[in-house]
Amino acid sequence: MKISFDALALAPAVVPMVGALLVLLVDVVLPGRARLPWVLAVLACLGGLGALIVGAVTGGHGTSLCDASGGCYWQADQTGVGLQGLALASAAVVAVLALAEKTSDMPGTKGHPAVRAMLVLAATAGCVGVVAARDLGSWLVLIELATIPSVALVALRGGRQAAHGALTLLVTALVSFAVLALGAAVWFAATGTASMTGDQVLDAFADPARKPLVVLAMMLVIAGVGFKLSLAPFHAWTPEAFEGSGSWVAAFLATTSKVGALGGMLVVLRAASSLGSSALTALAVVAALSMTVGNVMAWRQDGALRFMAWSTVAQAGWVVLPMTVVAGGSVTAAAAYLALYTIGTLAVFVVLAALEDARSREHETTIGDLRGLFRTRPMMAATLALGLLALAGLPPSIIGVVAKIVALKPVVAGGVWWLVVIALLNAVLGVAVYLRWIAAMFAPVATPAPENDDVSEEAAAVAALSGNEPELTPLPRPKKVYGVLAALVSLAVVTTSLAPNVLLALF
Amino acid sequence: MILLISVHLLAALAAPAMALALGRKVFMALAIVPLATFVWAVLNAPGAAPVTQTVSWIPSLGTDLAFRMGALQWLLTLVVAGVGALVLFYCASYFHDDDRVGSFAATFIAFAGSMLGLVLADDLLMVYVFWEMTTVFSYLLIGYDMTKRSARLAAMQALIVTTFGGLAMLVGMLMLGHLAGTMRISKILADPPAASGLLTAAVMLVLVGALSKSAIVPFHFWLPGAMSAPTPVSAYLHAASMVKAGVYLVALLAPAFAGVPGWRAGILTLGVLTMLVGGWRSLVQCDVKLILAYGTVSQLGFLLVVLSVGTRAAALAGVALLLAHALFKSCLFLVVGIIDHNAGNRDLRTLSGLGRRSPVLFAAAAIAGASMVGFPPLLGFVAKESVLTALVDVTAGGDGTGLGPVAAWTVLVGVVVGSIITTAYTLRFLWGAFADKPGVEATDFKTPSPAFLASPVVLAVLSIGVAFFGGPLTKSLEGYTHQFPPGAHEAKLALWHGLGLPLGLSVLALVSGALMFVARRPIAHAQTKVAQPWSAQRAYLSLMHGVDRLSVEVTGFMQRGSVSAYLAVTLVVLLAFPGVAMLMAWTPDVQVHVWDTPAQAAAGLVVVLAAIMTARARRRLRAALLVGVTGYGCAVLFVLQGAPDLALTQVLVETASVIAFVLVLRRLPTYFTDRPLSAQRYVRALLGLAVGAAVAGIMIVATNARTAQPVSVGFPEASVDFGGGKNIVSVTLVDIRAWDTMGEISVLVAAATGVASLLFIGTRRSTIRRVGDLPQHHAAEPKTGGSWLSGPSTLAPEKRSIIFEVVTRLVFPAMVMVGVYLLFAGHNFTGGGFAGGIVTGLALVVRYLAGGRYELDEAAPIDAGTLLGVGLVIAAGSGLAPLAFGGAVLESYQYDVHLPLLGDHHLVTSLFFDIGVYLVVVGLILDLLRTFGSRIDRQIISEERDNDATNAEVAR
Known part of the structure; x- marks a missing residue:
């Protein structure tokens, strides 16, 4: 048995993995460096991205590990390459955020930078790999590789909250992995092959005896991967883990990790989406539930991380929305929506990390901390607003609007009206949810509790008349890195808004 | 056209900076942009062919940056740009120099640009995008004074309502595009999709x-709520532009879709x-501003009625009314400002x-009013006369609309x-704003400057002037009106339509209205008597309140922070979806093969009993040991199945985990807590049983459906050919599936890091402390060569066991x-790096x-992390090494070597990979021992010391 091997196609996953090992080695040789591991991590992510770009430019076919019969255990088609790029780019941003973090605030010995960087890289490699894995075993292992390090990342943050978050994440991860393993076993039994490439799924589907089994396998896989995507009702870990883990770890969980999860799900559903089945109905129910639960829960959250956690739950519903119908473009639509989600979420997290850093992490950022941000830090406020608007699907973040259209279009074309109605109501609800945070940035700093609003409005007027405007709390200037990152993500939102095709053509 | 819109948006970007330099004069500078647009539109008066421009935008959605200016669009461009310029000019007098001027001006001009885009766009999705842009910018404009809670709420309310409508419209547009096969509006209008239920639904959603x-x-x-906006905003958004968007859309679609069932009935x-x-x-x-606001609501209803009728005369009248309304209503709002x-x-x-005090102001208001x-000879009169003429035509036979006389008369009477x-x-309004009222002190009113007055005066003059150009206007609007079939009379705009029913109705409206004004007191009295049983506003508020309540309650329910509750939810879902799917897959011919040998049954029975006893155990330690028993039972099953290597691994793993359990359990109370209470415990037990049954069912169904040959049939041959070894499991791990093993040990390393740090948020890099490093140890008990082990000397005497040592x-x-041995033998015999690692x-x-x-620490004076890292590096290195010799990653080579002492050996390069695995496993166990063992020991000791200290203090 001879297996051909294309190093370039594998490089996007291998480079971060080698980077992880390198980080460990460097830590042995030069222990105690706080920044070096993260610099390496950033380079490794960019290196993987570079390999991806080289592959795309030179017209690489993205396949590797092919056996004589022509089946390949590693296939990254155009959507796959797009997702891999998304995972690597978001991981790079996360690594820069981690690099910028004040390590002196960390409990324990300087926050274990080497270990954390290694974990981020390992999980990134898993996320990149799972997108292209076409072998059941590798697929399972890579999903695991993408998941377990994030548990450690949350735990390493330190403190009771982090431990609780990590525990919730761990328990959910283990259960879902068990489900996934079961699903893989059933898949194998139904199709008779460990390869996820060929037409065996179609064969199994055509066979009435095996069809229910395929459906069963898909349901199990949806449940198992649904946990990673924070789809309701597998979402419970999200707020606990986000709150416990701090901005950049939460950003990692919300972006890179999700890309890997969607990639993993696509591998399975790609085979199924041309068939149409009750598994898709299950997915539709899950999508509707996620949107609704996420939005309703986000409505009243005052903590930024918990808010973003519920936002993630709601957005996950939008990500899988197009996949609930049998349509040609549904896979690319899901990937495109995920890309928008990633950009928007990163924009929010960059600002949250900047605020957290500027405040030296006195407490978690709440909606109250954002008051007056448009006047004190217009650049940060604009980035945050662009990100939130992108998630809400409102201009001027036109890309958010376009993504919502892209996601809705297959469902409308497929005529799943109940789902359209739920999506519609949730879109409105989402607008209200996100705008609450944008409105906060416009609100004056000294806005009192709503009950005695009228009284204090007068008081504010009096104060304004006498020339004593309520003082803005002087927020220390965030580090330059955050400014650069904020500018970069804003640029991404603006560019893709002006020319959405830049983003859509990736998938 | 793209250029004009872009200039608006660029001006918005530049506005804040300009405002810093110019102050409120920035408005005058910005007014040039809409003014230029106005001039452009005047120069491009509609001719034979509409002005179009198309740039490819999102091919995958079939959406382009397509713009098209026909007659209708031309008129609206004039209104949007003209009124926009005038209002901006007015703003320069209205606002004070303030640091908010820049952002306001920017938002305003951005809004103007979006509105222009909305009017000119010829693509459904472009319309939607601009539509939502106007929504967002109007949110910012309405909520300009964010310090006012009322402004914030009103802005939010306007936004929610219009976004809801916008999204419904989007769905309608997507359906429409789907049915028509194009997103281009002009194409859809030229060739509308055939009537169907779906088309009706789509059009209704757009409506x-x-x-x-x-x-x-x-x-x-x-709309009345949005009056908390600064008055120029009301003059522009709520009179001339944004609220006209819906009217425009109806006017635009009417030629093609007025016949869709429900269109006339609904809108009229x-x-x-x-x-x-x-x-x-x-x-x-x-x-007085609210009078205008409700008046606007009323007039918008009027406009929609006229534009939706769908005859040529009504269309022309409607467009004229639209223009008239824009002129007089913005003028009146500016007067109020x-x-x-x-x-x-x-x-x-x-x-x-x-x-x-200000006759000029009054005159402008009076003309607009x-x-x-x-009232003749104003544009409003011209428009209203045409409207009434058109409607009277409809009452006489429908005029091609298919409306019955009852419906037509009802509409006419309503109008x-x-x-x-x-x-x-x-x-x-005019009386309230300007009259001298007996008994009311004359208002202190500063005479407005000419610049302030200019815009309303211009608008008032236009209201008169345009009325005399009915003929040319009719001509230029033909591009729009001729989309409708010709009606009973020739449609034209003129000051004099001749004597007839329409003129009579006009006079009737004026006279009765004047009487009603005179009788305003009794009417107002009567109005307050009539209780308002229901209002849409209240419905909206209670809806929002409901969501709020729901959110609070759901939050309390969902966000409990209890891991077991989350777990229960997940398990229930598993039962609900895959469980049900399993039942559906369960066919009658599913056969259960009970056992091969009775020994299997015995082992199975032991496992089942152990599981039940685990669930019933009250002591933690007992539960942990019983869980171990289930694992050993599985190992027995493996042996009976003929898989010794698997069994060996299972036993070793089980042992290691039992030890880990025991080490941890030292720190936990002996018994489980009494919570949850027994009733809940039964529920949990039932859930567990159900999940177990579901999983078992899935297994049975899956194995029954197996038709393909197992992949492992080919393994014995492959393992010798490909991996050069006889132990299938081992060869699979290190060779056939080496990629997965590589991933797996990486996961293992990450997991070890995670678990350890989950429990101890201290240093991972713990220092190795050997016996000799203890200072007091040297003093107390000098090391003697004769002792069996040196470590136990550090323990308290009662904890030592000489025999064990x-x-x-x-x-x-x-x-x-x-x-x-297991490590090296593993390739051909039972064993392997994993098993060897566990034994070590x-x-x-x-x-x-x-x-x-x-x-x-004496036994393994090395950091666990180092072992883990080195193991990972060796495994990765051995995988990559073949690359250097021109092979593939993880390819293995075989050599037969003769070693002096050990004899002939068949060496396979994948052994090095196995060594890496071995080191990782040893490192993992060492890590577990250090965290669960040593670290907990240290905690116990320090706690005991603390306790002793407290006790001593209490004793004193």
Whole structure:
């Protein structure tokens, strides 16, 4: 048995993995460096991205590990390459955020930078790999590789909250992995092959005896991967883990990790989406539930991380929305929506990390901390607003609007009206949810509790008349890195808004 | 056209910086942009062919940056740009120099650009994008004064209502595009999709958007609320532009879709209703701005009625009315803005004598008001006459609309009654704002500057002037009106339509309205008597409140922070979806093969009993050991199945985990807590049983459905050919599936890091402390060569066991040897790097148990992290090494070597990979021992010390 091997196609996953090992080695040789591991991590992510770009430019076919019969255990088609790029780019941003973090605030010995960087890289490699894995075993292992390090990342943050978050994440991860393993076993039994490439799924589907089994396998896989995507009702870990883990770890969980999860799900559903089945109905129910639960829960959250956690739950519903119908473009639509989600979420997290850093992490950022941000830090406020608007699907973040259209279009074309109605109501609800945070940035700093609003409005007027405007709390200037990152993500939102095709053509 | 829109948006970007330099004069500078647009539109008056421009944008959605200016678009461009320029000019006098001027100006000009885009766009999705842009910018404009809670709420309300409508419209547009096969509006209009239920639904959804944006009942309530915006915003958004978006859309689609079932019935009903409700509410307002706001609601209803009828005459009349309304209503709002600005008051009960103080202002308002009521010779009169003519035509035989006489007469009567009310509230407005009121002190009113007055005056003059150009206007609008079939009479705009029913109705409206104004007191009295049983506003508020309540309650329910609750939810879902799917897959021919040998049944029974007893156990330790028993039972099953290697691994893993359990359980209370209470415990037990049954069912179904040959049939051959070994499991791990093993050990390393740090948020890099490093140790008990182990000397005497120490001393080297043997033998015989690693790890466990943490450090004076890291690097390195020799990653080579002492050996390069695995496993167990063993030991000791100290203090 001879297996051909294309190093370039594998490089996007291998480079971060080698980077992880390198980080460990460097830590042995030069222990105690706080920044070096993260610099390496950033380079490794960019290196993987570079390999991806080289592959795309030179017209690489993205396949590797092919056996004589022509089946390949590693296939990254155009959507796959797009997702891999998304995972690597978001991981790079996360690594820069981690690099910028004040390590002196960390409990324990300087926050274990080497270990954390290694974990981020390992999980990134898993996320990149799972997108292209076409072998059941590798697929399972890579999903695991993408998941377990994030548990450690949350735990390493330190403190009771982090431990609780990590525990919730761990328990959910283990259960879902068990489900996934079961699903893989059933898949194998139904199709008779460990390869996820060929037409065996179609064969199994055509066979009435095996069809229910395929459906069963898909349901199990949806449940198992649904946990990673924070789809309701597998979402419970999200707020606990986000709150416990701090901005950049939460950003990692919300972006890179999700890309890997969607990639993993696509591998399975790609085979199924041309068939149409009750598994898709299950997915539709899950999508509707996620949107609704996420939005309703986000409505009243005052903590930024918990808010973003519920936002993630709601957005996950939008990500899988197009996949609930049998349509040609549904896979690319899901990937495109995920890309928008990633950009928007990163924009929010960059600002949250900047605020957290500027405040030296006195407490978690709440909606109250954002008051007056448009006047004190217009650049940060604009980035945050662009990100939130992108998630809400409102201009001027036109890309958010376009993504919502892209996601809705297959469902409308497929005529799943109940789902359209739920999506519609949730879109409105989402607008209200996100705008609450944008409105906060416009609100004056000294806005009192709503009950005695009228009284204090007068008081504010009096104060304004006498020339004593309520003082803005002087927020220390965030580090330059955050400014650069904020500018970069804003640029991404603006560019893709002006020319959405830049983003859509990736998938 | 793209250029014009872009210039608007660029101006918005530049506005804040310009405002810093120019102050409020920035408005004048910005007014140039819409003015230029206006001039451009005038120069491009509609000719034979519409002006178009197309740039490819999103091919995958079939959407382009397509713009098209036909006659209708031309008129609206003139309105949007012209009124925009005038209002911007006005703003320069209205606002004070303030640091908010820049952002306001930017938002305003951005809004103007979006509105222009909305009007010119020829693509459904482009329309939607611009539509939402106007929504967002209007949110910012309405909520300009964010310090006011009322402004924030009103802005939010307007936004929610219009976004809801917008999204419904989007769905409708997607459906429409789907049916028509194109997103290009002009193409859809030229070749509308065939009538179907789907088309009706699509058009209705689009109408929901249009109605919500144009404040038609039941969405009308957001508009009066939005009056908390600065008055120039009201003059522009709520008179000339944004609220016209819905009207525009209806006008645009009417030629193609007026015949869709439900179009006329829906719009005409709601339109007439809106006209009446708006006018009626307007009569009771005391704020002059609110009179105008409700009046606008009323007029928007009127506009929709006319534009949706779908005859050529009505279309022409509607467009004329649209123009007239834009002119007079923005003029009136601007007048109110001047009053508000210079008198600081908008209440008609306290305003008095303004007419005398500023006759110019009054004149402008009077002209605009006269246009609103349809007084000749103003544009409003021209429009209203045409409207009435068109509607009268419809009453006589439908004029091609298919409307029955009852419906047509109802509409006509509704419109006339609405006009009567319009006259009444217009008079009330003029009286309230300008009249001298007996008993009311004359209002302190600063005479407005000419610049301030300029814009309303220009608008008032236009209201007169345009009325005389009915002919040319009719001609230029032909591009739009000729989309409709010719009607009973030739459609034209003129000051004199001749004597007839329409003129009579106009006179009737004016006279009755004047009478109604005179009788305003009794009417107001009657109005307050009529209780308002229901209002859309209240419905909206209670809806929002409901979501709020729901959110609070759901949050309390969902966000409990209890891991077991989350787990329960997940398990229930598993039962609900895959469980049900399993039952569906369960066919009658599913066969259960009970056992091969009775021994399997015995082993199975043991496992089942152990599982039940685990669930019933009250002691933690007992539960942990019983879980171990289930694992050993599985190992027995493996042996019976003929898989010794698997069984060996299973036993070793089970042992290691039981030890880990025991080490951890030292720190936990002996018994489980009493919570949850017994009732809940039964529920949990049932859930567990159900999940177990479901999983078992899935297994049975899956194995029954197996038709393909197992992949492992080919393994024995492959393992020799490909991996050069006879132990299938081992070869699979290190060769056939080496990629997965690589991933797996990476996961293992990450997991070890995670678990350890989950429990101890301290340093991972713990220092190795050997016995010799202890200072007091040297002093107390000098090391003697004769002792079996050196570590136990650090323990308290009562915790030592000499026999155990002796046995350990003897067994340890043997166990390590076995471990190494398994590592090397693994390729052909039972064993492998994984099993070897666990055995070696267990040897370390024995040392730790016998001699405590110092003994462990004596046995393995190395950091666990180092072992893990080195193992990972060796595995990766051995995988990559073949690359250097031109092979593939993880390819293995075989050599036969003769070693001097050990004899002939068949060496496979994948052995190095296995060594990496071995090191990782040993490192993992060492890590577990250090965290669960040593670290907990240290905690116990320090706690005991603390306790002793407290006790001593208590004793004292």
